[in-house]
Amino acid sequence: MRTERTQQTRGVEQARTRDGFASSIGAFAATLGSAVGLGNIWKFPYLTGSNGGGAFVLVYLGSVFLVGLPILVAEHLIGRKTRLNAIHAYGSIVPKAKYWSLIGWAGFLSAIFIMAFYTDVSGWVFAYIFKAIAVAFTGGVLNVETFASLAGGTWEPLLWQFLVLCLTTTIIASGVSRGIERVTKTLMPILLVLLILCDIRALTLPGAFAGVTYLFKPDFSKLTGGAILTALGLSFFKLSLGMGTMTTYGSYMPESTKIVPNATRVALADTVVSLLAGLAIFPAVFAFGESPAGGPGLLFNIMPLIFSKMPLGSLFTVIFFILSAIATMGAMLSLVEVPVSWMVEKGKMKRPVAAYLTGAMMFALGILATLSQGATLGNVKIIGKNFFDLFDFLSSNVLLPIGGFAIAILTGWLLKKQAIVNELEKGYGDGKKPGYIQLVYIFIKYVSPVVIFVIILNGFGIV
């Protein structure tokens, strides 16, 4: 009893001194800001394109709502209940089970792996804003060579990557409510407006409908076992799951935030953004007779080419890359925050110091990812992959699914059911108990872990 009381007092004290989101709207904006990113605008379209379209989209949707959403709830509740950084949150949510902090350590590692390639791609996006503006004024085109020389170069991509990291870490240095919350609250609505403008442009092209059909009409003959693991990995990557990001953000949520409705809105809004991105890209791809299976270069090789052929194209190229840059920002903030929150709380570091130190670690691995796209490190292969692909594979296909599985087990099987219920009932007025908790509990305890387990085994070729 006594330890419980001291724990509670500690929680209350921390809630008082710790920075956090000032409002539920802010919590929503930041969480959605983390979810929305290259996943929607780059990965979702190119993976859909290389896995045959509609059927992949359907599996992806199933995976978001049946597996991802319950884990998102679990992460938020662990964060808010402990009000600690991810490593300590997992290590202290269940008494005498300290070693669960391993999930947090794996998350620390994933944050750095993901940022290594994420900042490379984000750097290309920022570079393309300026290239698109230059082209709009001086003529010329953004073609396959433009992208090959940017991505395959040395100093140019490294410089952009460095600038992107400077911007992100500077925002992180200024705090949770004054940095992350303020920036995402301003940027998310702008992103949505710009994306809808691009949708209108793409959907009014002659021949656009073939792209809509491609996105929404499932053809299951094109679906492979590997595609199912990819869809699961994508849903984790999309919702920023399995590595402590959403736990950290949960720890910043006010007591008034209703975790389940908030998480559901985030999953829905994020999915809408992916579909809107698909609706901006595939109709244009089909209208100009391009192939949707362009792989990771789809965004940079095909889109500018298509834009260049349509009325007001140069304006839309600029808009398109600005919105993509905005999308990457919120996601990167949430990735940097995971190590930073630990360094600040455990290492007693000043926030700016922690932010720049984390940025430096990310840049160190980032250099490997970036140079592996060109001649410098392009030939270095580990398990048949260059650094860029290796970091992506290790995080999305290995660490995130395993992390998500562990979080589901920790919450569903080790944490007391009453603790879960108490946390999920917060935010409702007295006497108004939400009716969905039993269902959410069953999903966290049984559905998510079983599905993840089977898909992981399947991915490794076991079942």
Ligand code: TRP
């Ligand atoms: N969700 C982001 C996207 O779709 C990426 C991201 C941010 C992420 N934080 C994460 C992925 C944590 C995995 C884990 O682009």
